[in-house]
Amino acid sequence: MSGLVLCCAVGCSSLKFDRPGSLFGAPDDSGASIDGVKGPLERDLAAANRQSATVNMEGLRDYEKAQAMYEQGDFKGAETAFEDITQDYATDESGFFRRRRLGNMLKPKSALQASYYDNPLVEDSLFMLAESRYKQEKLPGAESVYIQLLQQYPNTRHLDKSTERLFDIAMTWMDFKTTTSDEVKVASHSDTGRASKPEVVSNSDYERPSFFNMFDGKRPWTDTEGRALEALKAIWMNDPTGPLADDALMLTASHYLRVGRHAEASETFRMLREEFPDSPHLKDAYVLGSYVTQASYQGAAYEDRSLIESRELKTRALTMFRDLSPEERKRLEEEVYRVDDAAVAREFERSLYYLNKGNFDAVEMYCNYIVNKYPQSKYAGKARGLLAQLPEFRKQNTLLLALQGITADDIPSIEDPAVARGPGVAEDSPALPPSNRSLNNPEATPQPEETESKSPRYLPSWDMPKLKPIPTPRLWPGQKDEPAEPEMESAPPFDSESQKDSGRVKLTLGEE
Secondary structure, three states: HHHHHHHHHHHHOOOOOOOOOOOOOOOOOOOOOOOOOOHHHHHHHHHHHHHHHHHHHHHHHHHHHHHHHHHHOHHHHHHHHHHHHHHHHOOOOOEEOOOEEEEEEEOOHHHHHHOOOHHHHHHHHHHHHHHHHHHHOOOHHHHHHHHHHHOOOOOOOOOHHHHHHHHHHHHHHHOOHHHHOHHHEOOOOOOOOOEEEEOOHHHHOOOOOOOEEOOOOOOOOOOOHHHHHHHHHHHHHHOOOOOOHHHHHHHHHHHHHHHHHHHHHHHHHHHHHOOOOOEEEEHHHHHHHHHHHOOOOOOOOOHHHHHHHHHHHHHHHHHHHOOOOHHHHHHHHHHHHHHHHHHHEEEEEEEEHHHHOOOOHHHHHHHHHHHOOOOOHHHHHHHHHHHHHHHHHHHHHHHHHHHHHHHHHOOOOOOHHHHHOOOOOOOOOOOOOOOOOOOOOOOOOOOOOOOOOOOOOOOOOOOOOOEEEEOOOOOOOOOOOOOOOOOOOOOOOOOOOOOOOOOOOOEEEEEE
8 A cells, every 4th residue: 555655656757658668668779789699509509619629629639640640651550540539539329429338338427428519530530541441451441431431421521532442442352344235145035935044155254252261361251242242332322423333333233244143233224224324334234234134034924024124125225326236236126026026925825824724715816816916926836736726625624624734835836827727718817727628638528527425524614605686776866765767668577576675685595
């Protein structure tokens, strides 16, 4: 109550609401400033810069000493010094604490806390450590450190030099050789359409190192081949736009081709075609890629994805590269024909599939399709031979026929179409089984076949009776529901019994 009396005594003149900068008045920015205000990100960056400067001063002396030993030729001492720097200043995944080591287990948390953030000291020390080992020809240790540098610092300024060293190490361990299309023997196809493996003709001097190594200090103790491929992979994975990326991919694919790993070679050639369309190895990537892709084709009983891709690569190579020699162009064209022949083998394999199932109508349909669509293929003769034997197969029991497992090798090839069609048949007519006319006496009249009692089939027969529809009368123009009356001139006589339901279609059983 006393406060209220005091406020009334003072008056309202002391409460000035229009004062500049007051709660209810207009703001005054003449004296306001945010120069000393910093956000959280700016404070973190400033703290990181101060911490980095402190660490640079602490580790700079050790780095300069190690650098001096490297320049003087003391590579072993420089290796030890640079390795100590990389271990002392290495951090964990967070980057704020030192890496967990056996010597850091008993240290307090304050000693384990890192006093720097993303310091380039460790980056340069890792590179110089790898260089020191490379100068001493300790190539396995140098390769491991180079790959560690590219993994921890993907945007390192030592990227070009590191990839050059990795390429040289891989070439030292493995005598990698690029493969051209002239050195590869073309794959062939069997009667089932399965492709054989392409072979490198000049592959006798390509020696693979042994898995174990006990005497050569430049090579790793085990798996020299795998370590060399790992070095090449690190090049095109970490420096895809560098000058050695396409060379590393080409060497990797050529190695897979020479050692017979065609699935890996096909995938590597595909990456080379897609990622490096301007590479000088593009022509070999298309031609050799078609070889190894065709080699992965397992036959007519399997999917044809690799066969289609192989043909597409060959046709693209014929279209894209105008500098192909006449021998290379002729060779590719012959391979395209060979691939097309393997595609016809798939159709013939389908006819054999339906033959083993007892569906003889489907067999006849596929065989006629092969004869008419691919008359120049070798499987056209196989189809004629199967058509000639089809009447004998119809008489057999379907279960016993399925147990025989008839293949393409069991079907004789008839190259002359007249043999399969028989005499007196037009040349453009479909192939038919030979008649029972005697070949020695052509003028002899054919004797009717004796009807034999057919044994019951163990499997359901596919010879179903066919329905022959009777055509309905023509409708009047504009009418859809009611049939039109036939014309008087051509109208048959009226039959009350047969035309009771003249608007309906009658189906009768018959044979074609």
